[in-house]
């Protein structure tokens with residue numbers, strides 16, 4: 486994986502405007518990992534994909550991330566500042582080595598023995614396409630069905646729908662342990678009222694919003710510089726942000 490140029494990032498943003506979140510995530514990684522086949526990227530576990538997105542975000546906009554959240558207790562708007570390292574799941578020693586999505590996991594629960602794999606982007610895309618308004622339970626059941634490789638009860642083969650809720654729950658827990666970056670929760674605390682709560686953090690939507698803000702600003706810079714100097718878009722995008730700003734300041738002077 487490598488960092489994206491301004492031109493490549495702008496192209497990914499333009500394509501992404503008409504794409505789903507899963508397609509956007511894979512589009513960004515596809516541009517940054519141009520030595521890997523797209524099927525391989527789509528088959529990465531969700532946590533492995535998000536680990537790469539976080540790294541790409543760090544290379545693009547730096548280590549610090551700023552977000553806002555509203556306190557569920559008093560409604561206060563909080564500004565949250567995080568470092569990319571805060572968002573990397575697991576202890577330092579475990580980082581960078583999540584289970585590959587193609588690797589199968591096994592679990593024994595009572596008389597059940599199940600073999601399954603970790604959810605990947607294809608699973609998320611299928612879920613979103615099949616039932617956009619599905620309940621959390623329906624989505625979990627359909628994810629389990631896709632990720633189940635095989636299940637036996639006392640030696641007899643059983644299907645995903647025949648697994649009792651406690652076995653399905655144990656599988657979900659094992660999946661989360663094996664792929665900790667797939668679901669990142671922030672522990673937040675309100676300085677105004679002391680309320681503490683957990684908020685999910687989704688690197689795809691966070692990074693996408695930032696790219697949108699950046700793209701609109703850069704297109705504005707291209708417009709100003711092209712109007713004044715007659716330079717080509719590609720030449721302006723090839724300049725560093727600092728150099729673009731230098732010329733814009735000169736125009737204003």
Ligand SMILES: [Zn+2]
Nearest residue numbers: 556559675678
């Ligand atoms: Zn509060």
